Amino acid sequence: MSQGRTLTFNIFRYDPQEPGDKPKMVKYQLEEAPGMTVFIALNMLREKQDPSLQFDFVCRAGICGSCAMVINGYPTLACRTLTSKYPKGEITLMPLPGFELIGDLSVNTGKFMRELAERLKLWLHPKTDEIDIHRIEAPMAPEEAAKLYELERCVECGVCVSACATKQMRDTFVGAVGMMKIARFELDSRDARSVEDFYHVIGNQDGVFGCMTLLGCQDNCPKDLPHMQQIAYLRRKMATALV
Amino acid sequence: MKLIYTDSLVVGAGLAGLRVAIASKERGLDTLVLSLIPAKRSHSAAAQGGMQASLGNTVKGMGDDEDVHFQDTVKGSDWGCDQEVARMFAHCAPKAVRELANWGVPWTRVTKGPRDVVVNAQKVTIEEAEEAHGLINARDFGGTKKWRTCYTADGTGHSLLYAVDNKAISMDIPVHERIEALALIHDGSRCHGVVARCLITGELRAYIGKSTTIATGGYGRIYEVSTNAIICEGIGQALALETGVAKLGNMEAVQFHPTAIVPVGILTTEGCRGDGGLLRDKDGHRFMPDYEPEKKELASRDVVSRRMTEHIRKGKGVDSPYGPHLWLDITLLGRKHVETNLREVKEICENFLGIDPAKDWIPVRPTQHYSMGGIRTDATGQSPQLKGLFSVGEAACWDMHGFNRLGGNSLAETVVGGMIIGKYVADFCEQNTLEIDTALVDKFVTQVGSEIDDLLEGQGSESAFDIKREMQRIMMDYVGIFRNGPELQKAVEQLQALLLRSRNIGLSCKKRHANPELVEALRVKRMLKVALTVACGAEARNESRGAHAREDFPQRNDKDWLNRTLSSWPNHDATLPELDYEQLDVMKMELPPGYRGYGINNAIAHPDTEKRELQITEILSGLGEDADRYERQRAIMPFDVPPSLKERNERLHDKQLKSSQQLGDKS
Numbered sequence: 001m002s003q004g005r006t007l008t009f010n011i012f013r014y015d016p017q018e019p020g021d022k023p024k025m026v027k028y029q030l031e032e033a034p035g036m037t038v039f040i041a042l043n044m045l046r047e048k049q050d051p052s053l054q055f056d057f058v059c060r061a062g063i064c065g066s067c068a069m070v071i072n073g074y075p076t077l078a079c080r081t082l083t084s085k086y087p088k089g090e091i092t093l094m095p096l097p098g099f100e101l102i103g104d105l106s107v108n109t110g111k112f113m114r115e116l117a118e119r120l121k122l123w124l125h126p127k128t129d130e131i132d133i134h135r136i137e138a139p140m141a142p143e144e145a146a147k148l149y150e151l152e153r154c155v156e157c158g159v160c161v162s163a164c165a166t167k168q169m170r171d172t173f174v175g176a177v178g179m180m181k182i183a184r185f186e187l188d189s190r191d192a193r194s195v196e197d198f199y200h201v202i203g204n205q206d207g208v209f210g211c212m213t214l215l216g217c218q219d220n221c222p223k224d225l226p227h228m229q230q231i232a233y234l235r236r237k238m239a240t241a242l243v
Numbered sequence: 244m245k246l247i248y249t250d251s252l253v254v255g256a257g258l259a260g261l262r263v264a265i266a267s268k269e270r271g272l273d274t275l276v277l278s279l280i281p282a283k284r285s286h287s288a289a290a291q292g293g294m295q296a297s298l299g300n301t302v303k304g305m306g307d308d309e310d311v312h313f314q315d316t317v318k319g320s321d322w323g324c325d326q327e328v329a330r331m332f333a334h335c336a337p338k339a340v341r342e343l344a345n346w347g348v349p350w351t352r353v354t355k356g357p358r359d360v361v362v363n364a365q366k367v368t369i370e371e372a373e374e375a376h377g378l379i380n381a382r383d384f385g386g387t388k389k390w391r392t393c394y395t396a397d398g399t400g401h402s403l404l405y406a407v408d409n410k411a412i413s414m415d416i417p418v419h420e421r422i423e424a425l426a427l428i429h430d431g432s433r434c435h436g437v438v439a440r441c442l443i444t445g446e447l448r449a450y451i452g453k454s455t456t457i458a459t460g461g462y463g464r465i466y467e468v469s470t471n472a473i474i475c476e477g478i479g480q481a482l483a484l485e486t487g488v489a490k491l492g493n494m495e496a497v498q499f500h501p502t503a504i505v506p507v508g509i510l511t512t513e514g515c516r517g518d519g520g521l522l523r524d525k526d527g528h529r530f531m532p533d534y535e536p537e538k539k540e541l542a543s544r545d546v547v548s549r550r551m552t553e554h555i556r557k558g559k560g561v562d563s564p565y566g567p568h569l570w571l572d573i574t575l576l577g578r579k580h581v582e583t584n585l586r587e588v589k590e591i592c593e594n595f596l597g598i599d600p601a602k603d604w605i606p607v608r609p610t611q612h613y614s615m616g617g618i619r620t621d622a623t624g625q626s627p628q629l630k631g632l633f634s635v636g637e638a639a640c641w642d643m644h645g646f647n648r649l650g651g652n653s654l655a656e657t658v659v660g661g662m663i664i665g666k667y668v669a670d671f672c673e674q675n676t677l678e679i680d681t682a683l684v685d686k687f688v689t690q691v692g693s694e695i696d697d698l699l700e701g702q703g704s705e706s707a708f709d710i711k712r713e714m715q716r717i718m719m720d721y722v723g724i725f726r727n728g729p730e731l732q733k734a735v736e737q738l739q740a741l742l743l744r745s746r747n748i749g750l751s752c753k754k755r756h757a758n759p760e761l762v763e764a765l766r767v768k769r770m771l772k773v774a775l776t777v778a779c780g781a782e783a784r785n786e787s788r789g790a791h792a793r794e795d796f797p798q799r800n801d802k803d804w805l806n807r808t809l810s811s812w813p814n815h816d817a818t819l820p821e822l823d824y825e826q827l828d829v830m831k832m833e834l835p836p837g838y839r840g841y842g843i844n845n846a847i848a849h850p851d852t853e854k855r856e857l858q859i860t861e862i863l864s865g866l867g868e869d870a871d872r873y874e875r876q877r878a879i880m881p882f883d884v885p886p887s888l889k890e891r892n893e894r895l896h897d898k899q900l901k902s903s904q905q906l907g908d909k910s
Contacts, residue, residue: 017444017756034564035506035595047708051760052752056280059472061509062594063401063587064284080594102421102443103757110281110420114412123409124347131345133338134890136898137298139377140344140352146583148349149395152402156283188347 005032007083009045010092011053015103025092026050038071038078038091042105054104062222065155068162069105070094075159077222096162109158113177120174120201122181127192144189151184151230153223160227163216172206176217176227179208183230186237195241203238211235244688245448248679249275250672252436252452254424254479257285258400258657259636260458261407261416266665267454268414272672276418277439277450279474282408286460286472287657290400291512291587293382293392294658295651296336299894300353300378302369303390306896309333310872311388314834316652319386319543320645321789321799322836323493323807323827328622328643330833330882332652332659337892339659340379340393347406350379351394351584361519361576363539364529375895383517384650386543392651397512397587400654407658422448425694425765427455427482427489427632428687434489434632435678437482438691440765445756447692449684453672454631456624457482458661461614461637462494465774467715469611470503470510479638481769483618484776484820489629490809492619492640492825494773495780498648498790499548499724500612506565507595508610511588513650516540518584520573522551523604524559527570535841545647545790546841548609552724555608563606570604577601609724613637613653615644615790616777619809619825622883624664628811631671635664642807646789666885695755698764703749707764710745714738714767714774722778727794731782738778739818742771776810776820783822784808786847801836801849805829829855833880 007030014023028045039060046053055078058066062080069078072092083091099107116122131138160176167173182198185191202208208231217227251267253260256278267274278285299307312333317326344350355376357368362383384392395402411418424437428449436451462477463469483489501522502511516522521529522540534550535542542550551569554560560567573581573588578601581589585600592600618626618634620641626632635641636657641664643656721734745768752760786800787793805827810820829835829851836852838844862878863870870878873891 015754015757018754037507037595046759051708051750051763052754052758054757054759058280058284058474059286059289060507061289062590063289064286064472066280066284082594082597106757110284113281113283114418114420117409117412121413123413124345124406126345131341133341133345135341135893136895137341137344137379140349141377142352142354142380145349145352145395149351149398149402152349152395152405153398155288155401156281185347188349190345190347 005089006030007032007041007089007091009041010090011104012094013104014101016101017103032083032089036083038081038083038093039067041083042078054102054106056106063155065157068096068109068157068159070096070162075162075220077157096158098162098167099158107158109156112158113156116174116178120178120182122185124185124188124190125192126190140189148184148188151180151187151225154180154225155223157222159220159222160217163220165214165216166210166212170206170210173210174202174207176231178202179231179234180225180227183234186234195237199238199241202234208235208238244685245446246451246684247275247448248451248677249273250453250677251456251668252450252454253277253456253458254437255458255460255638256282256418257287257458257460257636258404258407258654259661260456261411262658262661263456263458263635263665263668264416265407265411265414266662267669267672268416270669270673272669274416275450275452276416277422277424277437278418278420279423279442281420282411282418283404285404286475287404288401289472289510290654291397291510292384292514292517293394293399293651294340294403294654295384295387295391295649296340296393296655297333297389297391298337298340298379298381298393299389299896300375301381301390302371303383304381307389307391308894309892310876312336312391315387316643316649317834318839319647319649321647321839322801322805323496323645323788325622325642326832326834326880327882328641330880331622331663331884332643332656335659335663335884335888336655338888339655339662342662343403343406343658344379346410348402349395351396353378353380364519364521364575378895382514383541384513385516385541385547386649392517394514396583397514397585403654403658423762424478424482425691426687427486428684429486429488429629430680430683431488433630433678435683438687442762443757445758447688449688451677451679451684453675453677454633454668456633456635456668457618457638458634458636459638462773463611463614465714465718465770465777466611467719468508470500470508471611476766476770477773478766478769479634480617480773483626483632483634484772484812485769486629487811487813487815489626489632490619490811491776492616492642492807492809493646493780494616494776494810495784495791495808496615496646496789497611497777498544498613498615499609500544501547501551501609502571502607503610504591504596505563505568505606505608509591509595510612511571511591511605511607512585513544515571515573515585515588518580519576520571521575523570523572524554525561526559530554530559538841542841543647544650548724549792551609561606568606568608571607572604573600574602574604613648615646615648616640623667624660625667625671631675633664633668635660646791663884663888666887694765695761698748698750698761699753699755701749703747705744705748707748707760707767710741710748711763711767711770714741714771718774718777722781725792725794726781728782731778734778735775735782738771738775742775742818745771772812772820779820779822780808780810797845799846801852802847805836805849831880833876
């Protein structure tokens with residue numbers, strides 16, 4: 001591990017609420033410490049050099065998805081990005097594109113995800129409301145449960161959305177995150193919706209047929225979710241659903 | 244001044260807060276949730292291992308029921324908990340797990356037939372029953388008699404939070420994100436809502452509710468190294484404290500988790516040890532059997548954390564630039580197990596340590612993890628001092644954890660507590676009217692407004708960041724795993740000095756909107772008061788109980804200390820909280836204080852213990868032989884839950900009993 005290097009951070013700065021403020025890149029320098037992550041570095045910069053610097057972290061452990069940003073050109077989670085990964089010691093930080101900018105590196109992914117959930121109705125629609133919580137639960141195939149969990153590991157970080165060319169060109173495109181969630185509920189035997197129901201939501205250019213298969217979602221997903229496989233699966237389902 | 248009103252106001256959008264909001268909305272009440280962050284980013288998402296509920300589906304959980312869960316919880320609490328609450332909790336936990344399945348949680352399920360597991364470093368094969376196939380599975384956790392921890396791989400909190408938030412979205416419950424509550428609006432006897440600040444625009448708003456529920460999580464970030472998310476700063480507790488009326492309970496009860504990675508303090512789940520992982524020292528020696536031959540790595544968290552610290556103090560730790568640590572070895576579980584059931588752990592090891600835990604040992608040491616203390620509530624979740632103020636989850640001292648929480652009982656508390664207390668919150672909203680005294684509201688908004696003005700326009704010279712770091716160091720150094728009088732006194736003095744310094748904080752960023760430095764300044768002033776309740780409570784408590792371990796008072800002293808510490812801050816300008824105590828009544832306990840099962844039994848008995856034991860024997864012998872376990876329990880310690888949750892929990896075991904009885908009847 002490199003120690004005692006001086007790191008150079010080029011950070012996007014812009015406060016949309018400040019009248020007259022213009023977007024700019026600002027250079028900061030910092031001595032690297034062993035095990036340093038971008039999370040640690042940004043906090044040190046804020047505490048010692050510029051207390052106005054805006055960025056988001058919550059769990060700082062790669063679990064909550066708050067801290068996605070574009071690091072040296074790639075969208076990823078900043079909390080678990082070690083600075084030692086960059087041999088030149090130059091790190092450029094930009095906010096995720098495709099989301100409302102709050103300021104500097106902070107974007108409003110929460111608002112986006114809630115709206116997406118409301119638009120696509122991303123919750124379990126149970127087959128029956130009359131389930132008795134005092135009785136033994138309905139069994140589920142262990143393999144199904146395991147598969148559902150695999151698809152459910154999305155942390156809504158927004159990386160797939162920001163890495164998607166279709167999404168950048170067409171704002172109404174639901175993006176990989178939306179389709180992954182649809183695939184998760186489509187697979188769930190407890191969900192009452194049929195393929196036809198899902199077709200009405202994503203069987204169009206804003207959904208599965210809009211994807212250009214450029215793989216940005218899958219290449220960058222910090223949870224290694226099988227986005228392309230799921231989009232292909234949904235496409236096949238949709239294409240055969242109404243035959 | 245913007246005034247927003249609702250019936251049920253909830254501060255905090257983690258599992259506990261959302262579950263209360265759902266309960267209110269189910270009753271047709273207008274419900275509104277405030278959150279610092281998007282709901283799905285709440286710290287609840289970080290819970291890996293699972294949620295305890297006595298379903299008894301697996302072969303290692305056979306015979307489990309509410310009674311066993313209750314006893315484990317009370318023993319785990321070192322008899323510091325409220326036993327009625329522990330009963331309410333144990334009774335409702337299976338219902339909550341089953342409800343969550345109906346909301347979409349993909350609980351890991353039982354597969355019938357033989358299954359290889361690691362128990363006490365040995366590979367053994369267990370046989371799961373045919374009729375359990377597809378039912379909810381459970382893993383082993385520390386301090387429990389049965390395998391009771393329901394889970395989804397090691398992403399249980401994530402799965403639960405997503406299911407519960409999705410449910411809230413489906414019910415159209417609004418969550419106002421990036422909003423920080425800074426004061427409770429109250430008239431000395433009733434709480435009316437909060438003054439909150441928008442973290443984006445800086446706007447101050449008053450949110451008025453019939454009920455106000457604080458569900459803001461724990462106060463781990465008053466410590467330097469914590470497994471908690473960085474938003475777990477105890478602001479919810481501070482809000483209650485700053486009313487001068489509401490009291491906090493058992494703030495000194497702070498749990499350290501044995502296995503956080505070094506140096507950053509990110510948690511690796513107790514599931515690692517539950518699934519068969521071992522602790523090793525610098526010689527590769529498995530040391531826990533030397534200290535706790537019976538429970539070994541699966542002793543209660545407080546016990547394992549202390550044993551690890553003792554072992555490190557003997558020079559058996561592994562040296563590192565960050566101080567000595569020990570090893571967590573999960574290599575014996577095999578790659579497949581690590582990559583499926585412990586994949587979050589694997590990701591954390593890869594990303595933060597650059598190691599592969601399927602073949603390398605993980606550097607770990609005990610780290611601040613859980614706040615047993617919080618806003619003191621009664622069994623319905625309401626503050627006894629401030630009507631209309633409720634609290635639930637880690638923010639509260641509802642008090643089912645006493646002085647030490649069992650692994651898997653916190654995730655359970657969030658949803659079980661939310662389920663129960665949510666109904667009481669809804670009752671309260673139905674039985675009370677909304678009271679809006681705009682002069683009172685104005686007073687509180689003005690107070691917070693001038694606090695902000697003073698910070699932005701004042702000439703203060705202290706740095707909020709420096710003060711926070713200093714506070715965190717003091718807590719770590721002097722109010723840690725092992726405590727003693729002189730160090731605690733030092734902590735109290737130094738924290739008091741810091742509190743005085745915090746009145747002179749100056750800001751270099753003068754923006755009124757989105758200003759991280761202002762946020763830090765507003766928080767650190769509040770956090771210091773919370774830290775002082777912890778340090779003062781710990782200094783005063785001259786005994787060792789659960790996670791509160793006094794080197795100078797190693798005995799658990801039921802005679803003098805079978806009580807709950809209450810702290811309040813009646814004088815706004817004071818630099819110390821006021822402490823008083825609430826006695827636990829042994830004569831009302833179902834399980835009178837006894838031996839917890841670790842080390843030597845050195846407790847100083849309570850004079851009532853023997854009396855109560857005799858009384859219980861009499862009660863039980865008076866019942867006759869036909870009394871079932873429910874009747875026996877009710878005769879010893881009756882407890883109440885909302886009517887819709889009263890029904891008994893069905894289990895495979897009961898069903899089998901019933902069908903064999905029926906067969907018997909026929910023959």
